[in-house]
Amino acid sequence: MQQVALGFAVYEITGSTLAIGLVLGARAIPMFLLAPFSGVAADRYDRQMLLAMSQLSLCIATALVGIQLRRGAAGTLDLALCLVVAGIAGTFERNVRHAMVLDLVPREAVTSAIALNNIAFSGARMGAPGIAGYLIALFGTAANFF
Numbered sequence: 001m002q003q004v005a006l007g008f009a010v011y012e013i014t015g016s017t018l019a020i021g022l023v024l025g026a027r028a029i030p031m032f033l034l035a036p037f038s039g040v041a042a043d044r045y046d047r048q049m050l051l052a053m054s055q056l057s058l059c060i061a062t063a064l065v066g067i068q069l070r071r072g073a074a075g076t077l078d079l080a081l082c083l084v085v086a087g088i089a090g091t092f093e094r095n096v097r098h099a100m101v102l103d104l105v106p107r108e109a110v111t112s113a114i115a116l117n118n119i120a121f122s123g124a125r126m127g128a129p130g131i132a133g134y135l136i137a138l139f140g141t142a143a144n145f146f
Helices: 002-014 017-044 047-071 076-104 107-139 141-145
Strands: none
Touching: 002 017, 002 047, 002 076, 002 107, 002 141, 017 047, 017 076, 047 076, 047 141, 076 107, 107 141
């Protein structure tokens, strides 16, 4: 939902499709650079604390984007910086969540649990853009972040 709303917001602000790609690409940079380190952190440190910190970071970054968009004060650099923070937090959150499956599920059910987790997130990726479109049409782009 956020990618659709961000693309729409950046286009409203700049009118540039290049700016959309640059801003949305800012979220992917931490994924490429930090994925190995987040996996090591998930193995070495308290997973619950890492998950809580990454979720809190995601919430703060998302709220800041929503507030900036609602106030009409969002610039492409502001959005890109918030997305870098969200990308860092999302990278850690994803790896920690996958590692926690082993803590929460009996050994014989791990394969099914991982498959079910992936199905749930893939389903959200398929349905969320449509929901985002309706929210944008009804309430504006900022509503997707609140």
